[in-house]
Amino acid sequence: MNTDEQAAMTKAANIVRYVRSFDAQNVDHAAIVALFLHEAAGSIFGRFEARMTAADQRALFGKFVGKGVICIDGKAETVSMRVKVCFGLDYDYRGTTPFRALAVH
Numbered sequence: 001m002n003t004d005e006q007a008a009m010t011k012a013a014n015i016v017r018y019v020r021s022f023d024a025q026n027v028d029h030a031a032i033v034a035l036f037l038h039e040a041a042g043s044i045f046g047r048f049e050a051r052m053t054a055a056d057q058r059a060l061f062g063k064f065v066g067k068g069v070i071c072i073d074g075k076a077e078t079v080s081m082r083v084k085v086c087f088g089l090d091y092d093y094r095g096t097t098p099f100r101a102l103a104v105h
Contacts, residue, residue, distance in 0.1 A: 015039050019059045029062040029102035036060055037074045045074040049082065061102055066095055 015036045019027075040048045049071045054064050066081035071093065073080070080096040 016056045016059055027062070029060065030099040032060055033072060033079065033099055033102065034074070037072050040072075041074065043074065047074065048072045061097075063102075065097070068094070 015032075019032050019036075034044045037046055037048055038044050040046075049069050051068075052060075052065075052070045057063070057065050057070065061079055065079060066083070068081040068083040071080050071082050072078075077099040078096050079099070079102070080093040082091050082093055084090070085092045
């Protein structure tokens with residue numbers, strides 16, 4: 001991981017901490033995901049892939065997506081989980097959720 005990626009991950013972690021301070025009753029998760037993606041990938045149309053803790057996923061998405069690598073695609077406006085298949089030789093995207101379907105509390 002180069003220094004630019006480390007800086008992006010630090011900014012993304014700061015957004016997760018900021019989101020946790022919100023009142024859980026008034027959160028628009030699609031907007032939070034767009035803000036997170038802008039900080040982590042440099043654009044709301046970018047792509048971000050990394051492992052996330054369950055608490056971070058619940059803060060960002062309003063639900064637990066999965067234990068694999070979490071993939072946020074701003075261009076397709078989806079959140080999904082990448083898992084290894086075929087004895088680790090390939091991967092598959094599962095649990096794809098559009099931004100508009102994320103919970104609005």
